[in-house]
Amino acid sequence: MKTAITECDSGRDRGRWDPRHTVLDVVIPVHNEEHVLAASVRTVLHLLREQFPYPFRITIADSGSTDGTLRVARRLASMVPEVRVQVMSRKGRGLALKQAWSTSDALILAYMDVDLSTDLSALFPLVAPLMSGHSDLAIGSRLTHGSHVVRGAKREFISRSYNFILRQSLRVRFTDAQCGFKAIRSDVARALLPLVQDDTWFFDTELLTLAERARLRIHEVPVDWYDDPDSRVHIASAARDDLLGVWRLLRSRSEADPQLQSLRKDLGRLGIDESVPTM
Known part of the structure; x- marks a missing residue:
């Protein structure tokens, strides 16, 4: 079902910020987060204003x-020129990211969870290889060398088990599918997003799996990550949906291959067997 954006608000007094030349758009997907939204947006805003030398936007x-999340978001957008709001009529992190990324004019598209569990010091290592053209996507990883993670044993076990299942079943090489800290070049997003079917938590896994199948370059950044004790993720239902998504990708691989082949050609990711004529 196609869900239209019902509202798009932004600050009135743009000042030095010119939306026509936005380099980075940081999307914060939210659902019933009125208690933490304002503080999180201000934290990200302060970091970007102090340390990011190019025009940016924060999209809620x-x-x-x-609850009162939309009211808080609108108030922030009315006060802060770098903040805008997009509203979807139904729930889904994948849906929110698809809509926000698909309608953004920025060169680099990123997202982070509103609880800011990932330390923001990793933001610039995340976007730098995309700005330089070295990589197509970048992900924060809690499971690669150099990361530091503080969370309970149960969540640690579930996370490692899920990523082990992905490596064994889908043969992926990325280490952490579900860390809520990712970025993508806008031209890559425009080509890849129409192939992603999931609108919920499996969106991240499907996006990365299709990117690998298209031979896109995925850069991994080790992160410091602190578990949010007030996390709204329902582990059992999310795990069920993720496993169903894995099964769907296993069954649909051959069906998607022609589209991925076209994507490889469009983005210049041909392998030797495809780019060199057979003698």
Whole structure:
């Protein structure tokens, strides 16, 4: 089902910020997060204003909130020129990211979870290889060398088990599918997003799996990550949906291959067997 964006607000007094030349768009997907949204946006805003030397935007992507989240988001957008709000009529992190990324004019598209569990010191290592053209996507990883993670044994076991299943079943090489800290070049997003079917938590895994199949370059950044004790993720239902998504990708691999082949050609990721004529 196609869900239209019902609202797009932004600050009135743009000042030095010119939306026509946005380099980085940081999307924060939210659903019923009124208690933490303002503080999180201000934290990200302060970091970007102090340390990011190019024009940026923060997009609050609200998907079906029923509390005061939208009211807080609108107030921030009315006060801060770098903040805008997009509103979707139904819930889904994948849906929010698809809509926000698909309608953004920025060169680099990123997202982070509103709880800011990932230390923001990793943001610039995340976007730098995309700005230089070295990579197509970049992900924060809690499971690669150099990362530092503080969380309970249960969540640690579930995370490692899930990523082990991905490596064994889908033969992927990325280490951490679900860390809520990712970035992508806008031209890559425009080509890749129409192939991603999931609108919920499996969106990240499907996006990365299709990117690998298209031979796109995925850069991994070790992160410092601190578990949010107030996390709204329902582990059992998320795990069920993830496993169903894995099964769907296993069954649909051959069906998607022609589209991925076209994507490889469009983005210049041909392998030797495809780019060199057979003698």
